[in-house]
Amino acid sequence: MTIPTVFGASLIVFLLIRVIPGDPAVLLAGEDAEPLVVESLRKEWGLAEPLTTQYLVFVRNILQGNLGVSLSSNYPVSHEISLRLPSTMLLTLLAMMIATVAGLSIGIFSSTRPYSLADNFTTTLSLVGVSAPVFWTALALMYLFAVKLGWLPAIGSGSLRHLVLPSLTLAAFATPEIARQTRSSMLEVLRQEYIRTARSKGLREIAVVYRHAVRNALIPVITVIGFILGRMLGGSIVTETVFSYPGMGKLLVDAIFMRDYPVIQGTILVYSLLFVFVNVLVDAMYAYVDPRIQYK
Amino acid sequence: MELTTRSKSSLRYGLLVAVMILIAAGAYFLAIPRPSPPSPTTTTLTTKPPPPRVLTIAMGTQPVNLDTARCGGMINLGIMRLVSETPLDIHYATGELIPSLVERWEEVPDATKWTLYLKKGVKFHDGTPFNATAIKVTFERLIDPKTKALTQGLWQMIKSIDVIDPHTAVINTEPNAAFLKKLNYAPCGIVSPTEIQKYGDNYGLGPHLPAGTGAYRYAEYVKGSHIKLVANDQYWGGRPQIDIIYVKPVAEAAARMMALEAGEVDFVFNAPPPDIPRVKKNPDLYLLEGTPTRVMWITLNTQWGPLRNKMVRQALNYAVNKTAINERIFKGTAVIADCALPRHAFGHTKVGPYPYDPAKAKQLLRDAGYPQGFEVTLRYGIGRYLMDAELVEAIQSYLSAVGLKVRIEALEWGTFQAKTNIPLEQNDCQMTFLGAGVVQLDFDQTMTDFTKAFWYPKGGHPSFYDNPRFDELHRLGGRTTDIDKRKAYYKEAHEIFWEDAPCIFLYFEPQLYAARRRAKEVYVRHDETIWLKQAWIEAKSGQSLLTVFWNLQPILVKTEDEAQ
Numbered sequence: 011m012t013i014p015t016v017f018g019a020s021l022i023v024f025l026l027i028r029v030i031p032g033d034p035a036v037l038l039a040g041e042d043a044e045p046l047v048v049e050s051l052r053k054e055w056g057l058a059e060p061l062t063t064q065y066l067v068f069v070r071n072i073l074q075g076n077l078g079v080s081l082s083s084n085y086p087v088s089h090e091i092s093l094r095l096p097s098t099m100l101l102t103l104l105a106m107m108i109a110t111v112a113g114l115s116i117g118i119f120s121s122t123r124p125y126s127l128a129d130n131f132t133t134t135l136s137l138v139g140v141s142a143p144v145f146w147t148a149l150a151l152m153y154l155f156a157v158k159l160g161w162l163p164a165i166g167s168g169s170l171r172h173l174v175l176p177s178l179t180l181a182a183f184a185t186p187e188i189a190r191q192t193r194s195s196m197l198e199v200l201r202q203e204y205i206r207t208a209r210s211k212g213l214r215e216i217a218v219v220y221r222h223a224v225r226n227a228l229i230p231v232i233t234v235i236g237f238i239l240g241r242m243l244g245g246s247i248v249t250e251t252v253f254s255y256p257g258m259g260k261l262l263v264d265a266i267f268m269r270d271y272p273v274i275q276g277t278i279l280v281y282s283l284l285f286v287f288v289n290v291l292v293d294a295m296y297a298y299v300d301p302r303i304q305y306k
Numbered sequence: 307m308e309l310t311t312r313s314k315s316s317l318r319y320g321l322l323v324a325v326m327i328l329i330a331a332g333a334y335f336l337a338i339p340r341p342s343p344p345s346p347t348t349t350t351l352t353t354k355p356p357p358p359r360v361l362t363i364a365m366g367t368q369p370v371n372l373d374t375a376r377c378g379g380m381i382n383l384g385i386m387r388l389v390s391e392t393p394l395d396i397h398y399a400t401g402e403l404i405p406s407l408v409e410r411w412e413e414v415p416d417a418t419k420w421t422l423y424l425k426k427g428v429k430f431h432d433g434t435p436f437n438a439t440a441i442k443v444t445f446e447r448l449i450d451p452k453t454k455a456l457t458q459g460l461w462q463m464i465k466s467i468d469v470i471d472p473h474t475a476v477i478n479t480e481p482n483a484a485f486l487k488k489l490n491y492a493p494c495g496i497v498s499p500t501e502i503q504k505y506g507d508n509y510g511l512g513p514h515l516p517a518g519t520g521a522y523r524y525a526e527y528v529k530g531s532h533i534k535l536v537a538n539d540q541y542w543g544g545r546p547q548i549d550i551i552y553v554k555p556v557a558e559a560a561a562r563m564m565a566l567e568a569g570e571v572d573f574v575f576n577a578p579p580p581d582i583p584r585v586k587k588n589p590d591l592y593l594l595e596g597t598p599t600r601v602m603w604i605t606l607n608t609q610w611g612p613l614r615n616k617m618v619r620q621a622l623n624y625a626v627n628k629t630a631i632n633e634r635i636f637k638g639t640a641v642i643a644d645c646a647l648p649r650h651a652f653g654h655t656k657v658g659p660y661p662y663d664p665a666k667a668k669q670l671l672r673d674a675g676y677p678q679g680f681e682v683t684l685r686y687g688i689g690r691y692l693m694d695a696e697l698v699e700a701i702q703s704y705l706s707a708v709g710l711k712v713r714i715e716a717l718e719w720g721t722f723q724a725k726t727n728i729p730l731e732q733n734d735c736q737m738t739f740l741g742a743g744v745v746q747l748d749f750d751q752t753m754t755d756f757t758k759a760f761w762y763p764k765g766g767h768p769s770f771y772d773n774p775r776f777d778e779l780h781r782l783g784g785r786t787t788d789i790d791k792r793k794a795y796y797k798e799a800h801e802i803f804w805e806d807a808p809c810i811f812l813y814f815e816p817q818l819y820a821a822r823r824r825a826k827e828v829y830v831r832h833d834e835t836i837w838l839k840q841a842w843i844e845a846k847s848g849q850s851l852l853t854v855f856w857n858l859q860p861i862l863v864k865t866e867d868e869a870q
Binding site: 030032033050051054082083084085090093094100103104107149152153156157160163164165166167168251252253254256257260261267268269295298 | 318322326329330364370371451454511528529530531532554555556557558560561564565567568569570571718719720721723724
């Protein structure tokens, strides 16, 4: 199932980027380039070949582990990706961890005091977090913490401090969604019979909530987390651009503007593989969390 | 002892958390480049050397490789020419040609032979001596189609390069009066023949860092992160006063400005005009205004519909209030165009501007047969030029006021180029917002695009301007080095051009840069490249302990020897 998905994604991307107007040879050669130069670049990159040939070459290369060579920088695509993938993964993981911890806490907290002032307050805050454009959140955080307070660096990478603002920005999105799902899922669970049983057993409320309710409420939350993780990998693009954080998202955006086909294809391929991997992980987590689910 | 259900699930959770932490830790160690630990001598308080003087520059793009022949973008090239020097330079204040690697030169009246006398005792960063052979290798490489130099077409008029003696080179060209100005253009940065032989096609592309003759040499090139330049102790012009230059790509203009305000960068390219008041109010920052050079206009397709009529085109020029545009959109930093070339370019003649006169515009339109105006599309590519969205909206409103119905078509830059740079038969451009760089500061360069010989696909311009007398004058002016004759030809050419109005002439794009006060004597030249030869850093006086702690980067502890 995963192989067809990955291939399907690669085919769609392959066709899409060639359909939209914009010639990589012209873009990369620049405004003042001599037409002969542009023509020879096009030949060298095989862009003059029929589409089917280009796609078959692409597939063959992938099976050999060769993702091609970037048209704009002449470095191998795998090299470009390997430079940036760890950074993006680190950012995404950190953001995910923050969002999960914060989201779960807020969700559980809200669900134990439904419709209270605290609950409404956190709900509204979450709404702000999810409605504000990433762009705005990123710049606002940067302005507050880097310019006004000077606590954190505004741009770049290279130390843990550089990760804080970008991951907070990404977490600003994921947290409300996780919180919301946790809250509604918890509310549903807390209504169940076995919760009443647990309470009537004389268990303290905390034990009821954490030992019995949370675990049962987690399944839909894990689904949401998996989904968000996948989206975050792609959604880090704006964040990376604003903070000048050298990651995959920025690589992809730059490549799209330059019509750097090999890089675009390679990056999307890697993204699809990651997405598939995340889904597999999520499925595995289900089995872990819910003993009722068995995999043969 | 059997594991109970309770402890089994706790175990599972514990395991899960542990695995997550492990993954995060692994990714952390993989992703963060570990700086090398400082050597013991640097932590001794008594013999601590002074910290290196560091300048950090932020720009919107980044060089895609380190070969000046194969990398585009004036700002990128401006950084690269710090390493890879050109035979001549232009003065940062006057724009006049000044000697660089070439000490003096001789030209002949018919503009075909250029004798260059080279500086003696200059070495490349890799130790190779600089001489006439290096000149020959550099230019032959540029002309060679196998190199695929981006500006190959520019050098095609070179017929041959002769090495007379190690310090004298002669370049033979077809008649080209502005040839010397080309020798300031970054793509002809002189390369080390040893490296060309060693790396061939891979020069500037591989992991190796190219050598040049410049005041700085490459120390690091980490794509997407930064370029590190280190001072060249043996520089022929004297060791520069800045030890390390970091160049960082920051695509987002707002983020660039914030990094500047936060003190993380010292110099920023392309400060957005709306931020100017904030920069002026901030005591730590100052604004640098380079001489506006890039001419901006709305090109009118002279082969399409109503725009075929000269009166219509002139009417559109009268309809736009350029002063208001300058004041409101650019806060007064642009220079209204009185000619297709800026004042400091050779061949400039004051032929304009068209005054703002909407009544006259309407009159001309009526006389031309369009009392009700007409429909037209104004196209532009997003993000390339300063304040583009605001500008096209302003144009739209001015033209609507005289009766036109203007539809704005905003395209992503790549798509825009694909739709603009095509021959007349397939081209659907009507009005196009474009700029033209004047890198060589000479009529011979910018105006070539308007001659019929240069219609797409040769180079060209979406105005498809066709005036034989104009072409003739352009040709005559390019074939002689007699200054007075050239000025006369160009004067007439400008008058014709202005009257024909193949564009709505607007302004010269402001070159706005912002810098921290500690960065002194940083200049930007007329060709939009940075000039750092006399720049220096003012040492910081007191800083709060907290700021010092937070800002202490590993690099500050490295000694000069460690910096490669």
